[in-house]
Structure formats: C-alpha cells, structure tokens
Amino acid sequence: GQQVMQIPQYQHVQEGEDFTTYCNSSTTLSNIQWYKQRPGGHPVFLIQLVKSGEVKKQKRLTFQFGEAKKNSSLHITATQTTDVGTYFCAGPQGTNAGKSTFGDGTTLTVKP
Amino acid sequence: DGGITQSPKYLFRKEGQNVTLSCEQNLNHDAMYWYRQDPGQGLRLIYYSQIVNDFQKGDIAEGYSVSREKKESFPLTVTSAQKNPTAFYLCASSGRWASTDTQYFGPGTRLTVL
Numbered sequence: 001g002q003q004v005m006q007i008p009q010y011q012h013v014q015e016g017e018d019f020t021t022y023c024n025s026s027t028t029l030s031n032i033q034w035y036k037q038r039p040g041g042h043p044v045f046l047i048q049l050v051k052s053g054e055v056k057k058q059k060r061l062t063f064q065f066g067e068a069k070k071n072s073s074l075h076i077t078a079t080q081t082t083d084v085g086t087y088f089c090a091g092p093q094g095t096n097a098g099k100s101t102f103g104d105g106t107t108l109t110v111k112p
Numbered sequence: 113d114g115g116i117t118q119s120p121k122y123l124f125r126k127e128g129q130n131v132t133l134s135c136e137q138n139l140n141h142d143a144m145y146w147y148r149q150d151p152g153q154g155l156r157l158i159y160y161s162q163i164v165n166d167f168q169k170g171d172i173a174e175g176y177s178v179s180r181e182k183k184e185s186f187p188l189t190v191t192s193a194q195k196n197p198t199a200f201y202l203c204a205s206s207g208r209w210a211s212t213d214t215q216y217f218g219p220g221t222r223l224t225v226l
Contacts, residue, residue, distance in 0.1 A: 092211030104154040
C-alpha cells in the first residue's frame with residue numbers, strides 16, 4: 001500500500017537556526033497537507049498544496065510540493081521556541097478520497 | 113479544537129474491559145475519523161465514516177468498533193480483543209469525504225490499560 005515517509009525523525013536546533021523536514025510518498029499524490037502537533041496536543045492543519053511545483057509561504061514557513069507530486073518539504077527560517085512540535089505530512093490514499101496516509105512526523109526541538 | 117470535543121481526556125482501564133471513547137462535533141461535518149497515535153509515531157486510521165449511518169474499517173480496525181447514528185457523534189469502543197490498547201486516540205472530522213478537505217482534530221483521549 002501507499003507509504004509516506006518523513007525525514008528526519010528528530011531535529012534539534014539552536015534558536016535562530018533554520019529547519020527543514022522532507023516528506024516522500026511511494027505514489028503520486030493529488031495533494032499534500034501539513035499539520036503541526038504541539039507537545040501534549042493534537043494535530044492542527046497548517047496548509048495544503050495541490051499543484052505540481054507549488055510553493056506557499058506562511059511567515060517564516062515555506063512549503064514546497066515537488067514537480068512529480070511525490071515529495072514535499074517544509075522549511076522554517078530562523079526557528080523560534082514557539083516552533084517546537086511534531087510536523088506531519090499527509091496525502092490521500094489514491095482513489096479513496098477522504099482517507100489520508102500520515103507520515104511518522106518530524107519532531108523539532110529548539111534550544112533557546 | 114475546531115468544535116470537536118473528546119471525552120474523557122485521560123482514561124484508565126483494566127485488562128479485559130471494554131471502554132467507549134466519546135467524540136462530538138458541532139461543525140456540521142459529514143466525515144469523521146478515528147486515529148490511534150503511539151509515542152514517536154504518526155497517525156494510524158482505525159475507522160472512518162463518510163456520512164451518518166455509514167462507517168468503514170481503516171488500516172487497524174481489529175479490536176475496535178464504532179457507530180454513527182447521529183451526524184455529530186462518532187463513538188469508538190475499544191474492546192478486550194484489542195491486544196495493545198494503550199495509546200493516544202484522536203477523533204477528526206472534515207466537511208466532506210474528499211481528499212482536499214481539511215481534517216479538524218479533537219483534543220484526544222489518552223487510554224492506559226492497567
């Protein structure tokens with residue numbers, strides 16, 4: 001079945017450093033969604049990418065969708081302590097529209 | 113929390129007991145989902161419901177059961193047949209059964225089997 005893999009699993013950075021997490025799907029995706037889960041919390045939707053090669057920005061966060069629509073990345077510029085949490089990507093499972101496969105997430109810790 | 117409530121927040125159960133986790137949404141969403149999250153892992157789909165009075169097994173449905181008698185409610189029962197039920201359970205909903213619809217998550221229930 002479809003697999004969605006994220007790397008790295010963990011990332012520790014000094015406050016102010018940049019951070020990037022990568023998401024790779026075994027199949028072509030119609031779209032990809034990114035969620036953030038704070039420690040002890042629940043996933044919260046960040047953004048959705050639909051078009052091949054699409055790039056979207058949210059303040060210090062930059063999201064990219066690969067040309068082949070099989071990979072995506074999230075880049076955070078100048079991390080802050082408020083960026084701490086686990087970032088998940090999710091892609092729909094083929095033709096079963098509402099089902100999504102989530103990656104295992106990248107957990108970011110930021111040292112002040 | 114996007115209008116989704118889950119109760120209780122923490123739940124302790126003895127082995128061999130069934131337990132039901134509540135999930136209610138006031139977003140008028142058609143689709144609802146149950147996920148299981150284990151430490152350091154992603155979300156695994158247990159059951160989903162595209163519309164009221166309908167539900168389907170997800171990727172790890174064994175040992176779980178659900179009902180969807182009302183649009184706003186999607187309770188999950190963890191049965192004694194579930195071999196390793198200790199986990200964080202998340203309920204979610206989306207407006208429609210569509211790949212482009214955002215999923216809104218509830219605060220979750222942490223289940224511990226003693």
